[in-house]
Amino acid sequence: ITLICRLAKEKGINVKRVTETKLNNMSRGASHQGVIAxxxxxxxxxxxxxxxxxxxxxxxxxxxxxxxxxxxxxxxxxxxxxxxxxxxxxxxxxxxxxxxxxxxxxxxx
Structure with a gap:
């Protein structure tokens, strides 16, 4: 996850860290492996x-x-x-x- 965040920031992509609960809600139950784009x-x-x-x-x-x-x-x-x-x-x-x-x-x- 750290590598993904670093690479995203290098490309000028906004990165926002959120809780596991937020990720679960955003993914609507799908597997997210700690990252959602x-x-x-x-x-x-x-x-x-x-x-x-x-x-x-x-x-x-x-x-x-x-x-x-x-x-x-x-x-x-x-x-x-x-x-x-x-x-x-x-x-x-x-x-x-x-x-x-x-x-x-x-x-x-």
């Missing part, structure tokens, strides 16, 4: 990329900035609303925010 269901881009999208469309940038939105259902609803309103992108912090997971993806659809 979660991937994003959408692509993260830089703020510069969002500005480029607006520029390519010849529009003033319309960006939604979220702070500490921890509930994935709320984040999904914000993304869905941003899309409907014509926003060029949504900015979320790396920490203290819901990550782009299956719940966010489903709620945003």
């Amino acid at each position: 979660m991937g994003a269901c959408a692509e993260y881009v830089s703020p510069e990329d969002i500005l480029s999208i607006a520029n390519e469309k010849g529009e003033n940038p319309f960006i939604i900035i979220c702070d500490e939105i921890e509930d994935p259902h709320n984040l999904g609803a914000i993304i869905r609303t941003a899309e409907a309103a014509g926003a060029h992108g949504v900015i979320i912090p790396k920490r203290r925010s819901a990550s782009l997971n299956a719940t966010v993806f489903k709620t945003s659809a």
